[in-house]
Amino acid sequence: MKKPVLMQGNEACVHGALAAGIGFYAGYPITPSTEIAELLAEEMPKVGGYFIQMEDEISSMAATIGASLAGKKAMTATSGPGFSLKQENLGFAVMAEVPCVVVNVQRSGPSTGLPTSPAQGDVMQARWGSHGDHATIALSPYSVRESFDVTVKAFNLAEKYRTPVIILLDEIVGHMRERIDIPEPGTYEVLERPKTDLSPQEYQPFDAPVDGIVPLAPFGTGYRFHITGLTHDRTGFPSTKPAEVDYKIRRLTSKIEMNTEDIVEWETYNCDDADTIIVAYGGTARSAQATMELAREKGLKVGLFRPVTIWPFPEKALIDIAKDKRVIVAEMNLGQVALEVERILKQDIEKVNKIDGEPITPQEILDQIEGV
Amino acid sequence: MSNGRELLRLNKMPHIWCPGCGNGIITSQVLRAIQELEWDQDKTVIVSGIGCSSRAPGYLDFSTLHTTHGRALAFATGLKYANPELKVIVLTGDGDSAAIGGNHLIHACRRNIDITTIVFNNSIYGMTSGQYSPLTPTGSLATTAPYGNIDRTFDLSQLAVAAGATYVARTTTYHTNQLRDFIKKGMQNKGFSVIEAVTHCPTYFGRRNRMGGAVEMLNWQKDHAVPIRAAERLSEEELADKFIIGEFHNKPEPEYCERYAQLIANTKGQE
Ligand SMILES: Cc1ncc(C[n+]2csc(CCOP(=O)(O)OP(=O)(O)O)c2C)c(N)n1
Numbered sequence: 001m002k003k004p005v006l007m008q009g010n011e012a013c014v015h016g017a018l019a020a021g022i023g024f025y026a027g028y029p030i031t032p033s034t035e036i037a038e039l040l041a042e043e044m045p046k047v048g049g050y051f052i053q054m055e056d057e058i059s060s061m062a063a064t065i066g067a068s069l070a071g072k073k074a075m076t077a078t079s080g081p082g083f084s085l086k087q088e089n090l091g092f093a094v095m096a097e098v099p100c101v102v103v104n105v106q107r108s109g110p111s112t113g114l115p116t117s118p119a120q121g122d123v124m125q126a127r128w129g130s131h132g133d134h135a136t137i138a139l140s141p142y143s144v145r146e147s148f149d150v151t152v153k154a155f156n157l158a159e160k161y162r163t164p165v166i167i168l169l170d171e172i173v174g175h176m177r178e179r180i181d182i183p184e185p186g187t188y189e190v191l192e193r194p195k196t197d198l199s200p201q202e203y204q205p206f207d208a209p210v211d212g213i214v215p216l217a218p219f220g221t222g223y224r225f226h227i228t229g230l231t232h233d234r235t236g237f238p239s240t241k242p243a244e245v246d247y248k249i250r251r252l253t254s255k256i257e258m259n260t261e262d263i264v265e266w267e268t269y270n271c272d273d274a275d276t277i278i279v280a281y282g283g284t285a286r287s288a289q290a291t292m293e294l295a296r297e298k299g300l301k302v303g304l305f306r307p308v309t310i311w312p313f314p315e316k317a318l319i320d321i322a323k324d325k326r327v328i329v330a331e332m333n334l335g336q337v338a339l340e341v342e343r344i345l346k347q348d349i350e351k352v353n354k355i356d357g358e359p360i361t362p363q364e365i366l367d368q369i370e371g372v
Numbered sequence: 373m374s375n376g377r378e379l380l381r382l383n384k385m386p387h388i389w390c391p392g393c394g395n396g397i398i399t400s401q402v403l404r405a406i407q408e409l410e411w412d413q414d415k416t417v418i419v420s421g422i423g424c425s426s427r428a429p430g431y432l433d434f435s436t437l438h439t440t441h442g443r444a445l446a447f448a449t450g451l452k453y454a455n456p457e458l459k460v461i462v463l464t465g466d467g468d469s470a471a472i473g474g475n476h477l478i479h480a481c482r483r484n485i486d487i488t489t490i491v492f493n494n495s496i497y498g499m500t501s502g503q504y505s506p507l508t509p510t511g512s513l514a515t516t517a518p519y520g521n522i523d524r525t526f527d528l529s530q531l532a533v534a535a536g537a538t539y540v541a542r543t544t545t546y547h548t549n550q551l552r553d554f555i556k557k558g559m560q561n562k563g564f565s566v567i568e569a570v571t572h573c574p575t576y577f578g579r580r581n582r583m584g585g586a587v588e589m590l591n592w593q594k595d596h597a598v599p600i601r602a603a604e605r606l607s608e609e610e611l612a613d614k615f616i617i618g619e620f621h622n623k624p625e626p627e628y629c630e631r632y633a634q635l636i637a638n639t640k641g642q643e
Contacts, residue, residue, distance in 0.1 A: 024454045045639040050454050050632065055479040059446035062439065066419075066450025069437065070458065074450070092440050219435040219451065220458045222414045226430055228438035237384065237430065 004181050009147040009173040010035040013077070013103060015182055016151025018043060020190055023072030024050045026063035028082060031115045032171040033105040036077040057082035061089035065098045069227065071193070071218030073155055077103035081112060083122060083129070090164055091130030092229045094252060097206070097213065099158035099193065101151070103167040105174040106282075108357045117357030118171035118283055123336040126166045127311050133249055135256035137263060138166040138311040142285040144178035149188070150308065156191040157263060161255060162213040168310060170332070172283025172359055193218075200224065207234040210251055211258035256312060265308040266317050270296065274303030276326040276369060279318070279341055281307050283359060284330050290362035291330075295369055302369060310337065315344050328352060330365050376403045379413065381433050388427055392586030394545040394571030398492055399428045401548055401569075402461065405555040416459045419448040421473060423465035423499045424573075425492035442473030445480040448487050456629035461559070462489040466507040467497045470528050474506070477528075481535035481564050485628040488558040488565045491528060494573035502576030513580045529568045533621045538563035540621040544570040546593040547617065554619065563627045570597070570615070 007015075014036055017025075025044060027037040037053065044051040050067065054060040060076045068074040078086060083104045093100055106122045108114035122129075126138040137157050141150040147169065154165040194215035196203055200223045208214045217223035226236045231248055233239040239248075256263065270292060271277060280288035285306045295302035305321050307314050323345055329338040330352040338351045352368045354360045366372075380403070389395050406416065416434045420426035422441035429436035439447045444462045452460045469477050469491050480487065496514060497503040504514035504521045507528060511520045532540045539561035541554040551569055558565030572578060572589035583589050600618035603611060 024450065026450060045632075045636045046642050048636055048640055052449070052453055054446065054449070055475055058443065059449070059476055059479070062443045062446035063450030063453070066437075066447040066452075067454035068450075069447075070451045070455040072454045074454070088440055089443060218455075219417050219437075220415050220455055224414065224433055224435050226436045226438065228430070229440055230438065 004179045006177055006179050007144060008035060008175055008177050009141065009144045009169060010105065010175065011039055012144045012147040012180060013151045013167065013169065014039040014043065016148040017075055017101070017155070018047065019148070019185065019188065020152045020155035021073050021192070022049060022075055022155070024064065024067035024074040025076065026052045026054050026060040026067070026074075027076050027078065028054055028057045028060050030079045030082045032107055032174050033077045033079045033103065036103060036105075057085035058088060061086040061102070064100050065089060065093050065096070068098045068100045069219050071221070073099075073159070073193070075101040075103065077105065079105050079107045080109045080122060083125065087130040091132060091134070093164040094130065094134045095229050095231075096227045097162040097216070098164070098227075099162050099216065100164050101154045101158055101167065102164055103169060105169040105171060107171050108355070114357040116171065118332060118359055119355065119357070120168070120170055120282055120284065120332040121336070121355070122168065123310055123333065126168055133253060135253040136166065136311040137161070137163060137256060137309065138168050139265075139308055140168040140282040140310050141173055141308070142282055142306060143173065144176060145180040146308070147173060148180065148182065152188055152190065153265070156189060159191050159193045161259065162216055163256065168282065170283045172286070176283070196223075204234050205236045206232060206248070208251065208255070210254045212255060260312045260315070263309055264312055264314040264317070266314040267306045267308065268321055269304040269306070271303035271305065271321045274301045274325065276300065276302045276328065277305050277322040278302065278365060279305045279307070279322070279327060279329045279337065280331065281310060281337065284332055287360050287362045288330055288365055291365040291369070294362055294366050300369060313340050313344065318344050323347075326350070328365065328368055330360055332360060376400070376407050379403050379406065379433055381431050384431050387431055389424060390575045392572075392574040393424070394494065394573070394586070395425050395428060395492055397545040397548060398490065398551065398569045398571060399431070401552040401555055402463070402490060403432065405552050405559060409556055409559055411459050411559070415457060416461065417451055418461050418463060419444045419451065420463045421465070421468035423468050423497070425463060425465040425494070425498070426468060428463045442468050442471070443476060444468065445473060445476040445487070445489065449480060449483070449485055452485055452487055453629060453632070456486070456633070460487045462487055464489060464491055465498070466491060466493040466495065466528070467505040470506040470526065477532070478535045481532050481537040481566070483628040484536055484538055484563045484625050486562055486564070488555070488561075489567070490555060491566065491568045492571050493528065493568050494571045494577060496573050496577040498573050498576055502580060512577075529566065529620050532566040536564070536625070537566045537621065538623055538625050539565035541619040542568040542570065543617045544593040544597050545572060546590045547597070550617075557619070557622070561622070561624070563625060
């Protein structure tokens with residue numbers, strides 16, 4: 001371990017990206033994500049990487065995809081208004097199966113909202129913000145250290161499943177300062193982009209099984225193929241044949257859903273004897289942890305279920321832990337993950353929601369538990 | 373020299389373009405330019421947006437990237453910047469580059485990144501069947517301008533010059549040799565180049581504006597295109613229904629990827 005350093009969640013995200021081997025970053029400044037761009041502007045040239053500030057978030061997303069097609073591990077970061085602009089080309093990355101990482105440091109919305117206040121209102125946008133059927137991978141760290149870990153993981157998942165991966169940071173974790181140990185290289189897994197062993201003549205960029213991918217050959221390496229946002233067949237060329245369209249669009253979901261167990265990550269705290277389970281993620285999980293401790297001091301059997309992957313949701317784990325127990329979902333929105341929890345558990349749940357720009361306090365969750 | 377068939381994806385033919393469309397003329401000059409300059413097929417990337425013209429890359433045997441409407445230059449910027457060894461050509465329509473993609477065009481010009489952009493200017497939105505574009509002449513008819521277009525049209529080449537592109541030229545599908553020549557010069561320019569190729573869309577622009585078929589429209593181009601030198605001697609009145617062709621700008625400036633390479637060289641390994 002290197003010696004502990006004090007940093008923000010946004011900075012830890014940058015260190016995670018560097019640890020994962022980021023080769024390209026494109027972005028447009030927006031609070032509360034700007035530190036990510038600023039730090040990368042400083043660090044990227046030192047490691048021979050490419051940093052560019054584009055004219056908006058639409059082009060940042062596009063340039064990120066372009067760089068990924070050139071073979072670089074690529075990332076962009078933004079917040080709500082910019083995340084909205086990224087949706088168009090995020091969908092392109094989904095359709096064309098181009099690996100990349102998109103960070104959204106969530107702030108209060110809709111629209112310009114409260115630029116410096118925390119929120120978790122973009123959970124469903126991360127899932128369904130871009131048009132058309134597709135699956136999403138989205139991760140939400142709750143600490144500065146986890147911001148590092150989740151970023152490394154996001155790059156790995158992007159490369160493994162040839163898909164954009166979203167990091168749902170929030171203003172709390174993004175701007176929170178904690179002392180963390182940055183792990184030594186070699187102590188965490190870094191996945192390089194899979195390489196094809198087919199010759200250029202044999203290579204078909206989308207000739208993949210329902211639950212997998214074909215390695216993406218970088219442009220300029222002798223593999224000449226076509227990438228389009230039009231629905232395409234296994235060769236990558238546009239197709240309107242119903243069977244080919246059906247296969248392609250179903251595969252965008254199945255390649256992720258059939259690997260849910262490989263992707264999902266969650267943590268539980270004091271769930272074994274608990275009769276009440278709080279479900280919380282990101283910055284809100286910090287308050288929920290404190291709530292749990294306060295409740296335990298009072299002799300209440302309260303546990304915490306904390307999904308790290310919001311999409312896909314750790315469905316099986318949630319059922320194992322929370323089915324038929326009292327469940328309280330706490331989040332800084334009007335109940336977005338709560339919808340997913342209800343769908344999975346098929347039971348009534350309780351909600352603690354806050355959308356006034358202030359974090360949810362431990363007492364507010366405790367009040368719900370105690371029926372105050 | 374071969375006729376360039378080996379640079380085509382012949383198994384993707386027939387193409388989607390209407391009979392008489394000018395897109396094939398521009399595309400063939402792009403191919404011949406690549407051939408004459410002997411660009412490496414494996415190192416050349418052709419990027420496009422959305423529109424009839426933007427379908428061209430699908431027929432060309434290179435690494436090809438058909439992106440979203442208006443965004444081709446933004447994708448191409450990421451590609452080129454991330455691997456400056458790649459040779460990048462962008463094929464785009466007048467709506468693609470001047471309306472939805474106008475901002476990306478301005479900033480690609482400003483950065484002077486080494487990309488050659490060929491604008492297929494058919495004065496109309498072809499793919500969506502004939503709505504007016506920012507380059508539809510004022511007064512022309514379009515499906516969304518049934519009483520005549522009241523918008524002022526804008527001069528994309530002059531915009532590119534003002535925004536900082538280092539090679540800018542305009543010609544037409546009638547002047548094919550000149551078109552190839554300009555494309556080649558754009559490709560050779562180490563910086564951002566814009567070649568505006570005025571082309572004809574008999575189906576959606578010509579028919580509605582009673583300009584006849586492809587041959588009449590090509591003749592119209594011949595009669596209305598005035599070379600820069602000749603234009604200097606004409607009065608404003610004489611130029612009223614004409615447009616100017618030629619090289620508007622050709623002046624090297626520091627190229628974006630090279631500047632960044634210099635920045636990397638200066639900072640690399642610093643702690
Ligand atoms: C975001 C978005 N808006 C609108 C469209 C619909 N659309 C497709 S092509 C096009 C216009 C194309 O015109 P132009 O760029 O002039 O190319 P042409 O078809 O004439 O070659 C439009 C509006 C789209 N595909 N995406």
